[in-house]
Amino acid sequence: MQTFTYYPGCTLRTKAKDLDTYARSSAEALGIALVEPENWQCCGGAYTTATNEVATKLSAVRTLIAGKDTDGLVTVCSACHNVIKQTNYDIARNESMQNKVKQYLELDEAYTGETTVYHYLELLRDVVGFDTLESKVVKPFKGKKIAAYYGCLLLRPSKALAMDNPENPTIMEDFIKAIGGTPVIYAQRNECCGGYITMEDKAQALKRSNAVMESAENMGADMIITACPLCLYNLKKNSCSEMPVYYFTELLAEALGLKENDNE
Amino acid sequence: MNKNQKDWIDITSGVNVRKCMRCGKCSATCPSYDEMEYHPHQFVYMVEKGDIEPLLNSESLYKCLTCFACVERCPRGVEPAKVIEAVRLTAVRQQGNNHLIPDRIPEMLDDDLPQQAIVTAFRKYTK
Ligand code: SF4
Ligand code: SF4
Numbered sequence: 001m002q003t004f005t006y007y008p009g010c011t012l013r014t015k016a017k018d019l020d021t022y023a024r025s026s027a028e029a030l031g032i033a034l035v036e037p038e039n040w041q042c043c044g045g046a047y048t049t050a051t052n053e054v055a056t057k058l059s060a061v062r063t064l065i066a067g068k069d070t071d072g073l074v075t076v077c078s079a080c081h082n083v084i085k086q087t088n089y090d091i092a093r094n095e096s097m098q099n100k101v102k103q104y105l106e107l108d109e110a111y112t113g114e115t116t117v118y119h120y121l122e123l124l125r126d127v128v129g130f131d132t133l134e135s136k137v138v139k140p141f142k143g144k145k146i147a148a149y150y151g152c153l154l155l156r157p158s159k160a161l162a163m164d165n166p167e168n169p170t171i172m173e174d175f176i177k178a179i180g181g182t183p184v185i186y187a188q189r190n191e192c193c194g195g196y197i198t199m200e201d202k203a204q205a206l207k208r209s210n211a212v213m214e215s216a217e218n219m220g221a222d223m224i225i226t227a228c229p230l231c232l233y234n235l236k237k238n239s240c241s242e243m244p245v246y247y248f249t250e251l252l253a254e255a256l257g258l259k260e261n262d263n264e
Numbered sequence: 265m266n267k268n269q270k271d272w273i274d275i276t277s278g279v280n281v282r283k284c285m286r287c288g289k290c291s292a293t294c295p296s297y298d299e300m301e302y303h304p305h306q307f308v309y310m311v312e313k314g315d316i317e318p319l320l321n322s323e324s325l326y327k328c329l330t331c332f333a334c335v336e337r338c339p340r341g342v343e344p345a346k347v348i349e350a351v352r353l354t355a356v357r358q359q360g361n362n363h364l365i366p367d368r369i370p371e372m373l374d375d376d377l378p379q380q381a382i383v384t385a386f387r388k389y390t391k
Contacts, residue, residue, distance in 0.1 A: 011380040045384030046330055049346045050353055051278040056387065079380055152331035157343075166336050192295045192331035196384040199364075199372050200326075204299055208329075229378040237376060 002127065004118070005067035006034035009080040010042040016077070016229035022253035023076045023120055029256050030128050030136065034074060037066035045079050045196070047086040054100045060087035061101050064115045072116040074123055076249065078153040078228035081119045082161065088113050089160035119154065121171050121227065121248070122163060130178040138257040140180020146251070147184040147221035148172030149212065151231045152192045166190065172225070175248065179255035188215035193234040205238040213241035225251060269354065270314045277350035281312040283340045290334035290344045300324040304334045304344040311347055316354075325352040326363050326389060356391045364389035 006027075012020035027034050041059040048056045060083050067073030075081040091097050092113025102110040118126070124133055150169055158166035169190065173183035193212055194205030213235055216224050223244045226232050235245045253259040274281070284305070291303035302310065302324045310319055319325070325348065334344040355361055364385055373382075 009380075010383065011378040015376065015378040042379075042383055044387050045380050046387045048353075048387065049278075049343075049349045050276045052276050053353075077380070079384070152329070152333065156332035156336045158336060192329050192333070194295075195329045195331065196381045196388065197296075197327070197329055198377075199381055199385045201299070204296070204327075208295055228380075230380045230384075233376055233378055233381070237374075 001031055001033050002071045003033040003035060004072050004074045004123070005070045006036050006074050007040060007043075007063050007067075007080060007084070008036065009075065009077045011229040012077055016232070016247070019076055019227070019229060019247040019249055022247070022249035022259060025258045026249060026252045026256055027123075029258060030133065032123065032128065035070065037063070040066065043080045043083040045083070047083045049086075054097065054104065057087050057091075057097075058101065058104055060084045061091065061111055062105065064088055064091075064113075064117070065105075065107075065111050067115040067117070068111075072118050074118050074120055076120040076227060078119075078151060078226075079230065081117070081227075082153040085117050085162075086157070086160045088115065088117055119163060119227070121154075121175060124175060124178075124252075125171055130174050133175075134178040134180075137179055137255045139255055141176075141251065141255060142180050144181045145184050145220050145222045146176045146181040147186055147216035147219070147224040148176060148189060149193075149216070149224050149226045149231060149235070150190040151226065151228055152190070152195070153228060155190055172248065175252075176225075179251055181251075184216060184219045184221040186215045186219040186221070188212040193231045194238065195230055195234070198230075198234055198238055202238065205234050206240075209234045209239035210241070213239045213243055217241060217243055266316065267314070269316055270311065273311055273316065273347070273350045273354060276353060277343075277346040279308075279343050279346050279350075281308050281342065281347065284308045284312065284342050285340055287339060290338050290342070293333045293337050295331060295333065296327045296329055299327045304328075304348065307347050307351065308342055308344050311351070316351065319351050320355045325355055328352070330388065352388070353391070356389065362390040
């Protein structure tokens with residue numbers, strides 16, 4: 001059995017428990033061991049691209065170091081995934097950052113980007129395999145038209161995240177097919193929901209989230225899925241649409257027979 | 265023009281603003297375009313010219329969603345969002361210039377707002 005370090009992040013412990021709980025139970029059912037490191041810290045929610053900032057990147061490096069001795073580091077939240085992968089990409093290419101981090105964290109040896117980071121969807125695709133997943137589905141989403149919402153953080157910047165084609169991704173659609181559903185392709189699937197702007201400009205969040213929901217609905221979607229707690233919040237609370245929004249892990253667990261069916 | 269400030273922004277962003285060919289694709293794809301006084305391509309152009317003061321004082325700094333659409337789609341690999349981030353940091357790193365004041369947070373909360381929104385806003389708006 002393969003063992004991965006699992007980083008839930010702050011929101012999965014509080015407002016996004018469903019994203020977390022079903023990620024864990026599904027991994028277990030799929031034969032993957034997820035081990036949570038002790039005393040992890042919040043990733044900060046957004047990666048600071050400034051080349052001369054180190055302090056704000058330290059918590060992500062700590063998490064990366066925690067993943068070094070396992071088969072990889074797994075994240076579920078799109079934002080954690082984005083911050084941790086961008087940190088890993090930059091530190092691997094920047095010796096001065098490696099040295100500064102070594103001093104700040106009082107490391108015996110510098111961290112140079114050796115941990116492999118997987119988003120949970122990548123774990124399903126690259127480690128479990130969508131074929132294997134399909135074979136374990138007991139309650140397929142037959143006849144359900146499901147819109148995958150990537151938003152911005154899962155795919156971009158693609159040179160650091162290297163998850164999928166940033167303009168024509170397929171990983172979530174392949175996931176939807178594996179659990180028996182029909183993916184819906186729509187124009188806004190990789191555009192931003194408004195993100196943290198909801199804190200101070202609800203009108204802008206409403207504009208963005210409405211655009212996403214309308215675009216999916218117009219293509220005939222019954223529901224929309226996301227990996228990001230802030231996307232879920234914006235699409236639900238800052239849009240006029242009634243279309244249900246779920247975490248992809250909820251559907252995964254349901255398809256695997258690990259969750260009561262309340263998604264009707 | 266303040267040469268030190270321009271150099272500092274160039275170093276902080278890591279971007280070579282001179283690569284820009286002024287095609288405007290970054291602004292065309294920006295989800296915050298309508299909300300901005302200065303648009304992504306203008307950030308790049310004005311930093312290149314050293315015309316930084318208007319940017320430092322503009323609300324546009326706080327309208328960027330860090331969605332990386334402009335970074336991904338710029339045909340010249342300029343990465344405009346990194347320029348905006350560097351200007352924003354130059355603004356909020358100044359004493360007393362935090363855009364988000366902790367005392368204001370309670371009025372922004374509701375029962376469903378994820379922590380992620382709050383930590384991200386702090387990372388973006390304060391120092
Ligand atoms: S997309 Fe790139 S090259 Fe075009 S205007 Fe924007 S920064 Fe300049
Ligand atoms: S990163 Fe900022 S400037 Fe660039 S497209 Fe997104 S919102 Fe616009």
